[in-house]
Amino acid sequence: MKKFYGILAAVSTLVAAMVASSACIIFFYQPEEPKSLRD
Amino acid sequence: MEKLARRLAHNISSSLGYDDEKEAVVAYGLIAIIQVSMIILLVFIFGILISALIETLIVCLSVSILRKYSGGAHAGTAEVCTFVTVVYCTLTAFISKKVFAGIYNPFAMAAAVILVFATAFVIVYKLVPVDSPNKPIKTEKKIKRMRKVSFIILVVYFAVSLTFFILSKDSAVFQSYGISLLFGISWQIFTLTYLGSLFIGKINNVIKIKKEVQR
16 A cells, blocks of 8 residues: 555656646646645 | 645655655645646546547647636636546536537538637637645746747647647548637637636536535
8 A cells, every 4th residue: 555655646746846836737626735745 | 635635745755754844845746646636537538428539638738728828717626626627627628529520510610620729729818827725826927938938839729729720621530620729729718718717616616615505
């Protein structure tokens, strides 16, 4: 389970970083952006 | 949808010993993955159901690619966002293929292309990027980059639109593809404006009131 969580955490962090460079999270809902991802 | 992502992120963080900030980043990524997967799956299903899969995907992708760099009005919850996106993509794809393609007129189409792109370029120049309180865009460098990329995307859309227009003389399928692309661009441009923001706000309020009544 820990290994699965590790992979999921890595993929999610990668996606979060990719989304951070855009103006919004692709569609019509924008959750609060974590401080560490802000400019 | 967001609750599910945050709960999963909490479990991951507890298991791997992450701090609050790392958990927030994982949750943010999970919300994006779940939301995008859900919308693409629903758009696929409804696109097949109305026999206009390509048209539905054209509307969905043209909105989302431009939206990534231009920003725009936002729904209050991920569920409202999914609902609005799927309904708009399905409905306009259906209208493009079953209604407008049947009464297609090249002169009317050329006028629509000119009107939509002229409006889109002006609005992108004046308003982009339209940020939100949950993701403010402050630096001048990022504002310029977002505007520049939005312009490039619009130029590519214009080239694709012209290609569809030329090909539509020989093949009828490109008529509905071209109309779908215009519907996608129009919606995204609309959400950049004050009117678009009011409209999305109204939808948020209606769904919020319905939920409160159900409780």
